[in-house]
Amino acid sequence: xxxxxxxxxxxxxxxxxxxxxxxxxxxxxxxxxxxxxxxxxxxxxxxxxxxxxxxxxxxxxxxxxxxxxxxxxxxxxxxxxxxxxxxxxxxxxxxxxxxxxxxxxxxxxxxxxxxxxxxxxxxxxxxxxxxxxxxxxxxxxxxxxxxxxxxxxxxxxxxxxxxxxxxxxxxxxxxxxxxx
Amino acid sequence: xxxxxxxxxxxxxxxxxxxxxxxxxxxxxxxxxxxxxxxxxxxxxxxxxxxxxxxxxxxxxxxxxxxxxxxxxxxxxxxxxxxxxxxxxxxxxxxxxxxxxxxxxxxxxxxxxxxxxxxxxxxxxxxxxxxxxxxxxxxxxxxxxxxxxxxxxxxxxxxxxxxxxxxxxxxxxxxxxxxx
Numbered sequence: 001x002x003x004x005x006x007x008x009x010x011x012x013x014x015x016x017x018x019x020x021x022x023x024x025x026x027x028x029x030x031x032x033x034x035x036x037x038x039x040x041x042x043x044x045x046x047x048x049x050x051x052x053x054x055x056x057x058x059x060x061x062x063x064x065x066x067x068x069x070x071x072x073x074x075x076x077x078x079x080x081x082x083x084x085x086x087x088x089x090x091x092x093x094x095x096x097x098x099x100x101x102x103x104x105x106x107x108x109x110x111x112x113x114x115x116x117x118x119x120x121x122x123x124x125x126x127x128x129x130x131x132x133x134x135x136x137x138x139x140x141x142x143x144x145x146x147x148x149x150x151x152x153x154x155x156x157x158x159x160x161x162x163x164x165x166x167x168x169x170x171x172x173x174x175x176x177x178x179x180x
Numbered sequence: 181x182x183x184x185x186x187x188x189x190x191x192x193x194x195x196x197x198x199x200x201x202x203x204x205x206x207x208x209x210x211x212x213x214x215x216x217x218x219x220x221x222x223x224x225x226x227x228x229x230x231x232x233x234x235x236x237x238x239x240x241x242x243x244x245x246x247x248x249x250x251x252x253x254x255x256x257x258x259x260x261x262x263x264x265x266x267x268x269x270x271x272x273x274x275x276x277x278x279x280x281x282x283x284x285x286x287x288x289x290x291x292x293x294x295x296x297x298x299x300x301x302x303x304x305x306x307x308x309x310x311x312x313x314x315x316x317x318x319x320x321x322x323x324x325x326x327x328x329x330x331x332x333x334x335x336x337x338x339x340x341x342x343x344x345x346x347x348x349x350x351x352x353x354x355x356x357x358x359x360x
Contacts, residue, residue: 016234017345023304025236027344047290050297051273057194057266058204058238065270074271081267085243085259088235092243093252095233102229107356112232114355116312117322118347121329123305127298134294144295151303159198161296169292170285 003072004079010037011064011083016091018060019115025060027122030129033067040067042133054162060084139172182250183257189215190242190261197238204238204262208245217249238262321360325351 014032018025026045033039045063052062061081068080095102102108135144147161193207205223212218226244230237239259246258280286312322329347332339354360 015236017348018236019234019348023301024308026301031344043294046294046297049301050290050293051270053297053300054198055266055269055273056196056198057263057269058236060236061239061263061266062270065267066274069271069274077271077274078267081263085235085239085263088233088239088243089255089259091233091235092229092240093247093255095229096244096247096255102232108232110355110358110360111352112355113312113319113322113360114325114351114353115348116308117325117355117360118329118351120305120309120312121326121333122344122347123301123308124330125333127302127305130294130298130301134298140291140295143292144299147296147299148302151300152306157198158300161300162293165292165296166289167292169290170288173284173288173291 004075007068007072007076007080008083008086011068011080012086014064015060015084016087019112019119023059023123024119025063026130027126029063030126039071042130044070046130046134050162053158139168143168183253185215186217186246186249186254186257187261190246190258191264193242194262195265204241208241211245218245222248319360321358325354325360 010032014025014028017028026049029045030042034042034045048063048066049059051066052059055062061084064080064084065077069077072079131144135141143165147165150156150161151158189211193204193211197203197207208223209220212220212223223241223245226241229244230240233240239262242258242262243255247255249258277286313319313326329351333342333347334340
């Protein structure tokens with residue numbers, strides 16, 4: 001039981017400080033789960049985000065389910081997920097009545113312009129950490145650059161990128177084995 | 181029974197919206213058209229507000245839509261509906277991954293997926309960066325803040341290991357003081 005509540009509250013804390021959607025969660029996950037608690041690794045996080053891209057639902061939820069399941073079974077997955085959505089439920093329900101007014105308050109706008117700049121830097125730092133773990137040779141560098149270009153310039157579903165890169169991974173590894 | 185319908189509508193959204201929070205939008209518009217529970221412009225407000233509250237965008241939107249339909253219990257029902265399919269799918273995928281851990285082909289798929297996942301997160305970060313620094317014109321205040329944060333989080337030993345939340349709060353305050 002203790003483990004389940006620990007998962008719930010850890011993910012509730014993560015949900016409460018994630019500004020700007022699932023990707024903005026990455027730096028917080030790295031800090032709370034990889035560095036502070038050792039519950040998972042940077043490589044696993046990259047895997048979870050990739051799977052989250054091509055499975056239904058919100059990425060933050062998918063990642064929470066994965067880590068909760070890994071740590072404390074099926075109920076772990078459920079508790080971690082409930083934890084990550086809990087702050088949204090509370091905050092949005094509280095703000096729902098005044099939501100249009102809230103968005104127009106000047107200092108709220110200024111504060112969030114600042115937070116957005118911060119989120120960019122945090123994502124940049126997080127991506128750099130992930131990059132050093134996932135781009136490990138010339139082939140993975142090629143996949144990285146191709147998918148980056150594809151994501152920036154083509155308006156395709158991420159599912160397609162995930163499929164292509166998964167197949168590319170198999171082809172490269174099979175080819176490496178044949179060569180040696 | 182409104183709660184059953186609410187749960188099923190959002191369950192459907194959670195099941196078919198692949199690729200993260202923003203992918204839920206078309207489904208929410210369709211719910212709005214079919215049920216009249218909330219209007220398009222309320223959804224647009226919600227998007228704006230999602231950028232100004234913590235939590236995943238998909239969850240925030242579901243919570244708000246559910247709240248508009250039938251108060252707090254509606255918010256809870258909609259959110260549970262949205263996350264249930266992802267929990268089930270991820271638990272199945274997790275079991276599959278456990279069974280095939282160490283398999284050459286599965287490992288090869290992830291070898292290709294990791295750099296792709298990193299690339300997609302980079303691309304998402306670039307989109308936030310464009311909105312933050314260049315929209316509608318070059319925003320020097322946010323650029324200076326980002327450079328200061330880059331230095332503080334990477335180059336200065338005393339500050340580089342602080343919790344990301346410290347920087348989020350710091351940036352919100354800077355944003356308010358300097359009227360970003």
